Amino acid sequence: MxxxxxxxxxxxxxxxxxxxxxxxxxxxxxxxxxxxxxxxxxxxxxxxxxxxxxxxxxxxxxxxxxxxxxxxxxxxxxxxxxxxxxxxxxxxxxxxxxxxxxxxxxxxxxxxxxxxxxxxxxxxFAEHASSREGRLQVELAQIAYQLPRLRGEGRSLSRVGGGRMAGGAGIGVRGPGEMRLEVQRRRLRQRASRLRADAAELARRRQRVRRRRARNRVPSVAITGYTNAGKSALLNKLTGATALTEDVLFATLDPTVRRTAAAGQEFTLTDTVGFVRNLPHQLVDAFRSTLEEVSGSDLVLHVVDASAPDAAGQITTVHGVLHEIGAGQLPELLVLNKADVAPPEWVTALRRAHPDAIVVSALTGEGIADLREALGTRLHAMAQAVVAATG
The missing domain is CATH 3.40.50.11060 (GTPase HflX, N-terminal domain)
Structure with a gap:
């Protein structure tokens, strides 16, 4: 609501x-x-x-x-x-x-x-955040949005007093409205400082988990894409997980990590927050530690809603956000989802622009076997390349 x-x-x-x-x-x-x-x-x-x-x-x-x-x-x-x-x-x-x-x-x-x-x-985001980390990140973004917008209220509040004609002490003395504004700003900044400290600790814990996975040589795959592209449904299909899936934007905000295997190659799959056109920079900043799950991965599984009229534009938007968080150069496997409802000519046009893309339907299971094989092959080749590079 x-x-x-x-x-x-x-x-x-x-x-x-x-x-x-x-x-x-x-x-x-x-x-x-x-x-x-x-x-x-x-x-x-x-x-x-x-x-x-x-x-x-x-x-x-x-x-x-x-x-x-x-x-x-x-x-x-x-x-x-x-x-x-x-x-x-x-x-x-x-x-x-x-x-x-x-x-x-x-x-x-x-x-x-x-x-x-x-x-x-x-x-x-405030409505959908469920974990402590998600709620913390959303509140940080809200404060970043609110702080510069307190100025307009301050000008009107400061008219309440402070001038000589109103019986105050003069132009240089703040009126009650302006003092109230400073109190609001100070409280918001103090709250933001506490939230940033908590967020830093959660980020350190997340980094320790990633380092453990790296030491155990478990490759990581980050599922990313435009909001409502079917990322969580695809995670469920590939791993047997039960992540929330709803036909709404930003149904899930908190990352979900599951371990699975394909073609003999074990790896982790992480479902991350979806992107949207003109994603507020306050959210990108606040969710940076969560988005590091993408930038710290070995492979990006970019899920596209092939039934969306602006699928090509959504791909461009996601690439822009990936570049902003330092993940623009990571290997990518493009997945054209919702093949069961996408017009065939739209899928054909997308395949023409992205010939290496895998066409799937997370709902019906179409193309999932091909996706598993492609994931296993790519990860195995990447692992072999690492072994060769390290001697």
């Missing part, structure tokens, strides 16, 4: 999901009639649905860049206010990251809370 952190409950009966209106800016340099915006909006709809929100309207403005004051131009902001009132929405979600000023000004214009894509993703 929405509202774990930033999102309001919205109007209406408690049994009804909060209503939201989505807004986006279609830039003038887009081709294909704003194909990038339409793909991003479709994903934002899925994110909203995952967070328990009902999308009741959308508004897209064509302009070269978002308005620095209100994200949308003033005329469109008025139109948005009318749409919000007409649809009974209690929330506006912008497809992009809003500055504190943009969020505040747009909220004043429409009369309901306004959040951005980053806040929505953080809210979903």
């Amino acid at each position: 929405a509202g774990t952190w930033l999102l309001g409950s919205g109007p209406g009966d408690a049994a009804e999901p909060p209503r939201a209106v989505l807004v986006a800016v279609r830039r003038g340099d887009e081709t294909g009639e704003g194909a990038g915006t339409e793909t991003s909006l479709a994903e934002l709809r899925r994110l909203a649905d995952t967070d328990g929100l009902a999308v009741v309207g959308e508004l897209v403005q064509n302009r070269d860049r978002p308005d620095p004051a209100t994200f949308l131009g003033s005329g469109r902001a008025e139109e948005l206010a009318g749409l919000v009132a007409e649809r009974g929405a209690g929330l506006v979600i912008a497809d992009g990251e809003l500055s504190p000023g943009q969020a505040r000004n747009l909220q004043d214009a429409v009369g309901v809370p306004v959040v951005d894509r980053t806040a929505l993703i953080l809210d979903i």
